[in-house]
Amino acid sequence: MTKEFLVDQIRKKQSFLCIGLDVDLNKIPKHLLSSEDPIFEFNKAIIDATHEYCVAYKPNTAFYEAHGINGWAALEKTITYLNTNHPQIFTIADAKRGDIGNTSHMYAKAFFDDLGFDSVTVAPYMGKDSVEPFLEFKDKHTILLALTSNEGAFDFQTKSVDGLEMYKQVLITSKTWKNANNLMYVVGATKAEYLADIRQIIPNSFLLVPGVGAQGGSLEEVCKYGMNQDVGLLINSSRGIIYASNEADFANAAKLKAQELQIEMALLLQSL
C-alpha cells in the first residue's frame, strides 16, 4: 500500500486508529475456546465489528508464536482474511525484528512477500545493514523503533549521544539510509511533548503511536504535537478495544470502543 492511499483512507474514514490484535487465550470469551481456531475466530469477529472505524490492524507476533504452529497458522489466516476481505486496511506485523543483512532479508521476505503485510516493526540497535533489507520492498513500510512507550525506554533511548538523545540519533541517522522514504517510526504516547522535537527531525513521516489508553497517553496531546499536514499518525489501541468485554457481546463492545475513538479522532481532524 502506498502512503498516499493510507492518507486517503484516513480522510475518508475520519480515523487514524490502529487496532492491536494481541490475542491472549486467557482473556478472550470462553465460548470461543471450543472452536477449531479460537485465535482466528476472535480476530475475525473483532475485524468484522471494527473495520469501519480503523485504518490499520497490528498483530503482535509474540502472541502468535506463543502457540507454536497453531499460532503461526492463526497469524497467516488473519492476514489472509484482512488482505482478501479488507484490502484497503493497512496491516502491521509488530515483530520488532532486526539482524545482519542476509538474515534481515529473510525476515523482510517472510513478512512482506509470504505473509503479505504492508509493514513490519524493526529494532534499530544493529544499524543500517540490519534495516535496509526491509526498505528495499516497494510500497512496503518499515516502522523503526525510536522512542517506545515502556519504562525501559529511559535506559538507553533517552541517553545523550553527542548532545542528542539516542532516539533522535536513530531518527537522524535513519534518514540517510537507502529508500528511507519507506520508513515510519514507533513513538510512544506517554511522552507526547517529545513529539514536537521529533517533528523537527522527521516532519513528513508517519508515526505509529502506542500507549494511548492502557499505558496512559492522551490522544489530544499526541495530535497537538505530532500531527502533520498528512495527519501522519497511527494511534494504536489493543487491550482497550479487543477486551472491552469478555462475554458473548465482545465484538459489539469492541465496536463501540473503536467507534468512540473514531469520533474523537474525527473531531481532532477538523483542526487540521
Next chain:
Amino acid sequence: MTKEFLVDQIRKKQSFLCIGLDVDLNKIPKHLLSSEDPIFEFNKAIIDATHEYCVAYKPNTAFYEAHGINGWAALEKTITYLNTNHPQIFTIADAKRGDIGNTSHMYAKAFFDDLGFDSVTVAPYMGKDSVEPFLEFKDKHTILLALTSNEGAFDFQTKSVDGLEMYKQVLITSKTWKNANNLMYVVGATKAEYLADIRQIIPNSFLLVPGVGAQGGSLEEVCKYGMNQDVGLLINSSRGIIYASNEADFANAAKLKAQELQIEMALLLQSL
C-alpha cells in the same frame, strides 16, 4: 541447563564451538529437496555428524519463519530432536526478540517453555522491562546483543554515551537487572581487541561470538582477549560448517570442518 553443566561439557569435549543452523533451501544438497521436510532432514544429518565436536547449536529463527508454518514445524522438530537425543547440548534460539513487558514474557514462554530452548538472543534497545521477563526463567539464559559483528554496529553501538560506548552502557546497565546472572552477551569477533575492555565489565559472563570465519574474525585473537577461567566463550560458525559441501557428502564435510575447529579449540584451551 546450568552454566556449570555447559562449562563441564566444554572441558569434556575440548570444544566451545556453536554451530549455526541457518538453513537456506537454495544452499542445501538438491537431493534433500524431495524429502517431506528438507529443513529438518538437513539439520538432523548435520547434528548427527557434528555433535561430538560442538557444545551448542543455534538456529536463527528468520530462516524458519521464512517458510511459514512448515518452517516453524521444522524448528520445533529440530529442537525436539536435540532435546531428546542430545540433552547435553546447549541450544540457542537466535531470535533477537524484545518488546514491552507482557509481550516479552510471551516470547520467553514460547522459546523457553514451549519450544524448550536453553537460551534466546534478545535486543537491548527497549531496556530493562523488555529483558527482565526473559531472566525470570531458572536455568535458562538470555543472550543480550551488545556489540554485533555487522557493519551497522558502528551506527549506534559504538557511539559515545556519557563518555562510554553504547554497548558498554548496555553491559553495565544490564548487570543491575533482576536475575542478571542469567545473562550472556553477543559480542562480534570482528572487533576482537574490544574484548579486553568488555572483560573488565563482565569478567564472568559467557560471550556468544559470531563472525569468526565468513565474517573475518580470528579465533586466536578472540581467545586471547575474551577467554576467562570458565572459558566463557561460545564461538559460532554457521555457513563455514553447514555449507562445507552441497553434494551428497555434505554431512561428512560439515563434520570435518567442525572437527578442524574443535582441534584448534583444544589447543587454545591448553593455554588456560
